[in-house]
Amino acid sequence: MRQIALLAGLAYWTGAARDVITDDAHFYGQSPPVYPSPEMVGGNEWEAAFQKAKALVSQMTLEEKVNLTAGVAADSTCSGTIPAVKRLNFPGMCLSDAGNGLRNTDFVSGFPSGIHVGASWSKDLAFRRGAAMGGEFKKKGVNVLLGPVVGPAWRTVRGGRNWEGISVDPWLSGVLVSQTVSGIQGQGVITSTKHYIGNEQETNRMPEGNTSSVSSNIDDKTMHEVYLWPFQDAVRAGSGNIMCSYQRVNNSYGCANSKTLNGLLKTELGFQGFVVSDWGAQHAGVATAEAGLDVAMPGASEFWGNHLVEAVKNGSLPESRVTDMATRVIATWYQFSQDTSFPKPGVGMPSNVLDPHEIVDGRDPAAAPVLLNGAIEGHVLVKNTKNTLPLKSPRMLSLFGYSAKTPDFFNPSSNLLFSQTWISGMEALDSNYVSDNGLPTFGKNGTMFGACGSGAITPALTISPFEALKIRASQEGTAVFNDFVSDKPSVEPSSDACIVFGNAWACEGYDRPAIRDDYTDSLIKSVADQCSKTIVVFHNAGPRLVDGFVDHPNVTAIIFAHLPGQESGPALVSLLFGDTSPSGKLPYTVAKNESDYGDVLDPAQPEGEFVNFPQADFHEGVYLDYRYFDKKGIEPRYEFGFGLGYTTFAYSNISINYIQGANTYPWPGGPIVSGGQTDLWDAIATVSVDIQNTGSVAGAEVAQLYIGIPGAPAKQLRGFEKPFLQPNESQSVTFHLTRRDLSVWSVERQKWQLQQGTYKFYVGSSSRRLPLNGTMDL
CATH class of the missing domain: 3.40.50.1700 (Glycoside hydrolase family 3 C-terminal domain)
Structure with missing residues (x-):
């Protein structure tokens, strides 16, 4: 397999069409190794849970720790179950689908899907929808909500699961997934943000016969600026779980990819929770544990379980890795107070709703406005x-x-x-x-x-x-x-x-x-x-x-x-x-x-000498959707960010202000916490505009800020606000810009880098209707 990956890598080094990949020093057609898997360190908001978890896990036998690393069959319709350790009063955990509401059970609601959240452009609704969903999952005894979705990131226009995600734009997805995670986890339910990472097509997403899963071949810059971006926001918001994906990334399976799991997620983003496989996405034993997978679903299958115990005993895998896997699971359980204020796992999830069972109504009448307004x-x-x-x-x-x-x-x-x-x-x-x-x-x-x-x-x-x-x-x-x-x-x-x-x-x-x-x-x-x-x-x-x-x-x-x-x-x-x-x-x-739409309209297909190892070269880099249309000068029918109402709005008085005293050194230098280096979120600048409802009826307007960063696409979304205005009413809105918002990823430095030069700012009602503009030099 390694030889195939290397051959595939050599194949990508040919042809001008792949310059984005070949020019990137950190992409070689195969995913680089990053070992060992970083251990959980706690710190900041995770410290108390980490200490409790260490104390509990220290009392477990090797077999008990290993049992926490894979699912077991359960007498409920939970999508997956982490087994109990009854001797130590750990009741186990119920994991269930999905990011748009609890499914396969009775007396629950059907919430607007991810695409609908993206189309609302509403931070408030994203948060309240998350809180309402979290409340239902908790009442039904579901510890882990298998969502929200920010992968797929909509690279493939015909992608079969794009609708579960929020938007083709990573900044919009990042803001709304952050609100969603905060809303759900505020109810004490753990989010499993998925599918990590590069899961951009359904065609060949799983291996079949002699054919491997498709490999999403992504250069380092694009990985950070597009695909990792919303996951970073979810981790910063505290997402307790990340689900790794079915397909390969740079020819290494998503749930055995040490670069994406150990390197990006657990090191660069400082992720403190646990990584769970998508159902059936584990394809190796010790290798997946070393690469950073913590829990395999739906069960141990032929890879873990007793084999993992034996691997520790024969020295193939250090017990410290299994201890860390168990610690991450238990710490996440403690982090959301599921030890003190949570129903019995799966209590409201009958194995068959047609059989007599205790009714647990998950619905809350207070959520009715969220369901209706979210739909509207x-x-x-x-x-x-x-x-x-x-x-x-x-x-x-x-x-x-x-x-x-x-x-x-x-x-x-x-x-x-x-x-x-x-x-x-x-x-x-x-x-x-x-x-x-x-x-x-x-x-x-x-x-x-x-x-x-x-x-x-x-x-x-x-x-x-x-x-x-x-x-x-x-x-x-x-x-x-x-x-x-x-x-x-x-x-x-x-x-x-x-x-x-x-x-x-x-x-x-x-x-x-x-x-x-x-x-x-x-x-x-x-x-x-x-x-x-x-x-x-x-x-x-x-x-x-x-x-x-x-x-x-x-x-x-x-x-x-x-x-x-x-x-x-x-x-x-x-x-x-x-x-x-x-x-x-x-x-x-x-x-x-x-x-x-160009080459990203259709999913990649197996072809040529690598027909059994299908390859999807993301050679378009960061130029997706409106960035691509802008670059190519293509006139869309309806542009990104466009939408009409029954009233009209006028924009005026743009004001761009550099925050005095802000650190504009090119690279961040802060410590790593959940989400990355702390100073990535330091405020650098603000942009303010006035919006007036010039029509005859009340309505909400989504004011959008786009920025042209030196050396980057002509414009990228970096802010939006959604004021509700009565006729003739005016309101000033302010967009707050962080170091990360104004940076590009430096492959050489492996850090986010502020650019020297002139930044361009555009504000308006869509990506192509931007009546206000201005500049700022850094």
């Missing part, structure tokens, strides 16, 4: 002409499309099945597949308020757009016509407006088949040919192209509804009728053509 703010209005929205007492609405109604097969009393409903057959993976009656296979299933796989949601109740619209229509005296079956429906001539619902589906284990489909585009155009005000609503698990219909004169409004969770219907109705003004912004770029 993740909708993004991108087109609104002819005064189409908001609707004003329409006499008749006509509804079409397969993503309007509740799935026919959804039974809340047996919601255990729901997480599987999105896989009704492999033909559903092809959004262009049409069955005998003309419907896409997936279209039979109804609305999509979450996507598929371990990140799916299983709410006790959900309200579809059709159900919510019927209720509102009855209050307004509006007639409703609907046809959710025909691919070329007839439209009632008296319709004031028509709404066509579509979706852009995604699932774990499969990359998306396309980012547009002819069936839905044709359905939209068929309705628009007959209806002067046609509103398109997409429930989309990633970018969805609209150029197949966007210029039709009767397509007058388009909403990217993303994945709103259980309050999908009420949220949409609130926006359609103007109870609330849209405030979401795109956390990705919508192109005009598939080819505009």
Whole structure:
């Protein structure tokens, strides 16, 4: 295997297309070794938990310590279970899916997905959503929430799990994952931030037969500035667990990669918690322990367990490594006071919800506003002409499309099945597949308020757009016509407006088949040919192209509804009728053509002499999404950060201020704590602007700050604020910039480095609508 990796490395040294990689002194086509695995040291906020853990682990036998390093079968639907040490009153730990709400059990909520959080651009909602989820997990006895997700980082446009993450932009992801971690862990539940790292496609994510998992080949600079960035924010926020990923990184498996685990995570970021494998992602024994893996899930399999005990006894692995593994697990348990104020692990997770069992209702009525407002703010209005929205007492609405109604097969009393409903057959993976009656296979299933796989949601109740619209229509005296079956429906001539619902589906284990489909585009155009005000609503698990219909004169409004969770219907109705003004912004770029995304549109495929060792060269470096579009001069259909509302805003009075006394020495020199060197977060500068609501209705605006750092991309997001303003109201907002915000990664120094020269600042409503600008010299 090492020989193959070296050969692969030599292959990458050829060709100008790979200059980003070949010019980087720390990338050689294979991941460099970093040993030994750093031991937990405690310190600062982890010190008390560390001392308690050391005292408890010191009383354990070798076998008891080893038992903590792998999962065991349990009589509950916990995704995984760390076994108890009953002799020492450690009750064990329940780990369960996932980052959008607790699934595969009863009496829980379905929260907006990660993509929806990103589209909300709301720090407050990210925190409150996290707190509400954490409360539910705790009531049900789940010690570790398997989320949030910042990997994938959306490199592959058709990536099947992008929707679980927050955004294609690392800065936006980092801010919102930090808030999410803080919200969840404030309830005493441990976050398992995942999937660490470079997990950017589902194609070949796991080894199969003679074919290894795909290798994400990432240069050192790109690793730090893109993929590691949000994980760093999660660690700084205190995330107690990190989940390592299935694929390889620079030809070393993610859960056996000493560079990423020992070097980046446990040394550079000072991570004090424990590392758990994704389920089945362990492919070696002693080597994974030495590389920094602490817990293997779902069980010891053929690698650990008694084999780990034997490895210590025969000298293959020092017992100190096993002691550190156990200490990290127990310290994390103590860190969140799970020794004193936590239910019995898995108490609310019955092995079968259809069998008689004690009911533990995880829901909190106080979370209702979070579910509704979170759903509302993740909708993004991108087109609104002819005064189409908001609707004003329409006499008749006509509804079409397969993503309007509740799935026919959804039974809340047996919601255990729901997480599987999105896989009704492999033909559903092809959004262009049409069955005998003309419907896409997936279209039979109804609305999509979450996507598929371990990140799916299983709410006790959900309200579809059709159900919510019927209720509102009855209050307004509006007639409703609907046809959710025909691919070329007839439209009632008296319709004031028509709404066509579509979706852009995604699932774990499969990359998306396309980012547009002819069936839905044709359905939209068929309705628009007959209806002067046609509103398109997409429930989309990633970018969805609209150029197949966007210029039709009767397509007058388009909403990217993303994945709103259980309050999908009420949220949409609130926006359609103007109870609330849209405030979401795109956390990705919508192109005009598939080819505009370049080489990152599709997942890498096995090919050539390395067909059994598939390679994904991240040769684009840091130039993803809007950075790539800016560099190439490509005009997007809807740019990153774009979104409309029912009011307008004006920007004025930009003020850029260097903080007197701030240390602008090029490199940080502070000690390493959780998240990295302490002075990376020292304040360096502030940027302030005034925002005024110049329209006639109240609304929230996402003010965005982009910076051009010398020698870096032309502009990168480095700040956002979301004030809510009444008509004519003005407010000053301030963006606070840290040393890390203004630095680039120095490969030579292996540190973040402030640049000498002129920094450019831009403020506005999207990445391409930036009316204010200024400069500052460092």
